[in-house]
Amino acid sequence: MITIDNVTVGYGKAGFITAVDNVSLTINENEILGIAGESGSGKSTLMRAVYGDFSTGLRIKSGTVTGHFTNAHNGQLIEEPSSEFKKLWWDQITYIPQGSMSVLNPLMKVEKQVIDGLPKRERRGSRADLRRRIAEFLAGFGLEENVLDAYPHQLSGGMRQRVLVAIAAFVNPRLILADEPTTALDVVVQKKILLMMVEIQRRLRNTLVLVSHDMGVHYQITDRLVIMYKGKIVESGPTAEIFANPQHDYTKNLIASLPRLHGRRSADVAGELA
Incomplete structure (x- = not known):
């Protein structure tokens, strides 16, 4: 659906500030993809590049972002670079900001x-x-x-x-991009909204990309997880595998930071309640 190929994204022209550094990623049809990392890791900037939102001075310095969508009217495949994604907004691609x-x-x-x-x-x-x-x-x-x-x-x-x-x-839409959609909400409301988003994805059989610093959220609903650190992807794979056997030290620290209830991660308990 979306192919991100060796993309470097940042802000400014004369003094370019890199926010996403040489990232490659494929966003597949019919999946819930999670993107995790601390504030400043490049998560939201990468999503703006995928959405094709260059209104904030964002620009792609190198690499390409290409979308592959099926036209709802004639069934033909549409291939567009992110610079043309604006004509797909609120049709093929929608965005849930924080x-x-x-x-x-x-x-x-x-x-x-x-x-x-x-x-x-x-x-x-x-x-x-x-x-x-x-x-x-x-x-x-x-x-x-x-x-x-x-x-x-x-x-x-x-x-x-x-x-x-x-x-x-x-x-x-074929693709919903959600950037920290449950930030600042209490845990009960957060859970309701997350379950709604999962139900939507299952019903529409579309793709949901969920950006969140909350590893517990990713544990509960994502199929595949990407970990970003300092503008780079440091680990990616099926969510269950990453939680069971994290490879990168940063990923290990993120998982270890989850609070525990009676010896179990709170994410385990939340997952059982989902």
Whole structure:
């Protein structure tokens, strides 16, 4: 689906600051891929490069990011470089950023923000029909229709984050990129949102890329895990194998940092409850 080939990504032109250094990675169809690492390891920068978001001064210094998508209208394979990914936004590719209050417009009701984010093909029919379809979709996330009439500040953090997840899933994308989607949420709400994301991926059979510094989150839901450190990938493989037999010292430290409950990692306990 996505091929990242020897990519170096950073910011600035005259004084280029490298954030991702010579990374190669394949993102496959129908998988939940986790990207882990501490703050500043390059996780979010890599996701912006994959999404094709160069609005913050980000640029690819070397290497290529290429997407391979099937056109929903004629079944033909589309191959695009990341510089052209913008035309696939909210169609083939959607993005769940961290920080719902910084993403949702505080001066605009939720209904308008949902509709404005939809591609034209999803705006078919009357406004009332579109609202009905959106309300039915939100109900699957435990959100009542009156959420559409609310401003973001009138919703809890968990509700706002569920709105963002619902917006990203509504268009049936082939790829959902989630950048720390449960940061700052309490563990109960976090768990609900993660389980929703897993259910979406299973139902749509699409690809979910989950960026998180929380190794417990990766343990619970990802199929494959990539560990980043100082802008490089230092380890990758099936999540279960990495947790069972980590090879890199940094990975070992990340896993060892998980708190333990009665001699077991909290991730083990959480996994049993999933």
